[in-house]
Amino acid sequence: MSLLKLDNLETYLGQYHILQGVSMSVEKGSITVLFGRNGAGKTTTLRTIMGFNPATSGSIHYRDQKISGIATHLISRKGIGYVPENQGMFSALTVEETLNLARAKSSGETEEKMEWMMDLFPDLKKFWNKKSGLLSGGQKQMLAIARAYINGDGLLLIDEPSKGLSPIMVEKLMESILKMKEKTTILLVEQNFLMASEIGDYFYIMDDGKIVHDGWMQDLKEDKETCQKYLGIA
Amino acid sequence: MEVFINLLVNGVSTGLLIFLLAAGLTLIFGLMSVLNFAHGGLFVWGAFSGAWIFKETNSFFLAIAGAAAVGIVLGWVLERFLIRPVYGNHVRQLLITLGGMLVLSESIKILWGPNPIRVNLPGWLEGSYQFDGIIIIKYRLFVIAVGLLLYLALWLLLSRTQIGLMIRAGVLDKEMVQALGINVKGLFTFVFLLGAGLAAVGGALLAPYSGVVFAEMGMQYAILAFIVVIIGGMGSLQGSALASLIVGVAGAFMAYYMPDLSLALNMLLLAIVLLVKPTGLLGEKGGAI
Numbered sequence: 001m002s003l004l005k006l007d008n009l010e011t012y013l014g015q016y017h018i019l020q021g022v023s024m025s026v027e028k029g030s031i032t033v034l035f036g037r038n039g040a041g042k043t044t045t046l047r048t049i050m051g052f053n054p055a056t057s058g059s060i061h062y063r064d065q066k067i068s069g070i071a072t073h074l075i076s077r078k079g080i081g082y083v084p085e086n087q088g089m090f091s092a093l094t095v096e097e098t099l100n101l102a103r104a105k106s107s108g109e110t111e112e113k114m115e116w117m118m119d120l121f122p123d124l125k126k127f128w129n130k131k132s133g134l135l136s137g138g139q140k141q142m143l144a145i146a147r148a149y150i151n152g153d154g155l156l157l158i159d160e161p162s163k164g165l166s167p168i169m170v171e172k173l174m175e176s177i178l179k180m181k182e183k184t185t186i187l188l189v190e191q192n193f194l195m196a197s198e199i200g201d202y203f204y205i206m207d208d209g210k211i212v213h214d215g216w217m218q219d220l221k222e223d224k225e226t227c228q229k230y231l232g233i234a
Numbered sequence: 235m236e237v238f239i240n241l242l243v244n245g246v247s248t249g250l251l252i253f254l255l256a257a258g259l260t261l262i263f264g265l266m267s268v269l270n271f272a273h274g275g276l277f278v279w280g281a282f283s284g285a286w287i288f289k290e291t292n293s294f295f296l297a298i299a300g301a302a303a304v305g306i307v308l309g310w311v312l313e314r315f316l317i318r319p320v321y322g323n324h325v326r327q328l329l330i331t332l333g334g335m336l337v338l339s340e341s342i343k344i345l346w347g348p349n350p351i352r353v354n355l356p357g358w359l360e361g362s363y364q365f366d367g368i369i370i371i372k373y374r375l376f377v378i379a380v381g382l383l384l385y386l387a388l389w390l391l392l393s394r395t396q397i398g399l400m401i402r403a404g405v406l407d408k409e410m411v412q413a414l415g416i417n418v419k420g421l422f423t424f425v426f427l428l429g430a431g432l433a434a435v436g437g438a439l440l441a442p443y444s445g446v447v448f449a450e451m452g453m454q455y456a457i458l459a460f461i462v463v464i465i466g467g468m469g470s471l472q473g474s475a476l477a478s479l480i481v482g483v484a485g486a487f488m489a490y491y492m493p494d495l496s497l498a499l500n501m502l503l504l505a506i507v508l509l510v511k512p513t514g515l516l517g518e519k520g521g522a523i
Contacts, residue, residue: 148413
């Protein structure tokens, strides 16, 4: 059963027609990776799911409930956690305040989720009272992911977590994301093919606002032609 | 020395009155980047309704509470019908809220007539304290006390409560706050009504302070409040408090020593701050507090 289902989404940003009939589904318990070049529409897809850039037509269902057309805060309350591309740090708030905010409107076992995040990202505990704007890039990404996980319930949308991080940090982060699969379903937007192909189960490739390819990650790794054509990997 | 202390007390009390007006403006701008020129209109309504209630009931407490209620009700009308349709468009906000300001000021004249109205001090706040030639007017101390209390209450609200945390986060990143399931529009309405109530209380406190109220005073104070908000850093409560005190105290001293220049002073302060630190004294630092 698919947890999240996008059906024929059309999204405009101003006069630009960004999403041109995007359909995809995310299976429960999986990591689904959305690949694509810069400007292909990956971030807009996530922003359309969150209701920031609502689709002009098409529909989005989460747990078989329609979530397209409702306000962002209500979409979030259905249980979708969101990690934006720029990490969306509340730079003047401490780690503690940020995570308290994540719990404010969260449903379910926030205490348990909080503890698990502290185990997964011990740095957050270490810098508990530090302003999030003063954290390193990797720590900010951890905080953004922990915030989304604690706030959400069942699904995480993560937008290019590897962006701007050192290779070692990226590797660490991907390991953590893989571990999180035990507890939540993840839709990951990523350009780092090597990393994402290691942790993903299923993939979609976007190009010019359309889904041009999808399948099992295992098959993609062997499909040199598709890799080369859309992802620029020889 | 006597003159210095008298001017300081004058300046601080005027500064705190300006702060009551500026607090709402800065939070409203910080949270929704809404420029609300109608804010001064709430201030005049607070002044007139407070003065009227005081005259009718002879209770200063009722006057202030009533003024706050009038401010909140008018604030709700403004937010619902003038501000909501123009979110995200500064030019339209400027035009429609300036219009709102005019309507609020002029409608005062329908109820209370076109002439300025005299306002008396409540009996228990009349008179002054004297120490060694220093004369401190009781009411000014009262205004300082109330102003500081309200500042403290606002600061506690922002720094210690969950709704305060949401407001601070909203000032920093409105979109992300929504993505955490928080209704930013509801938050904004709350802040707007809070600001409206504070502005009206400021007006009600000012009425006996200046002894006379007139319909045009809203614009005069709204401009001061805008200067304060910019000097302090848009969106920063502490910045506005600091800037209010600077503008109030500097204004009191200038009016005494160089009265010809007292009007130019605020613009000069504004120009200096914008040249040296365009984000304002405490802007882009604390996120609301």
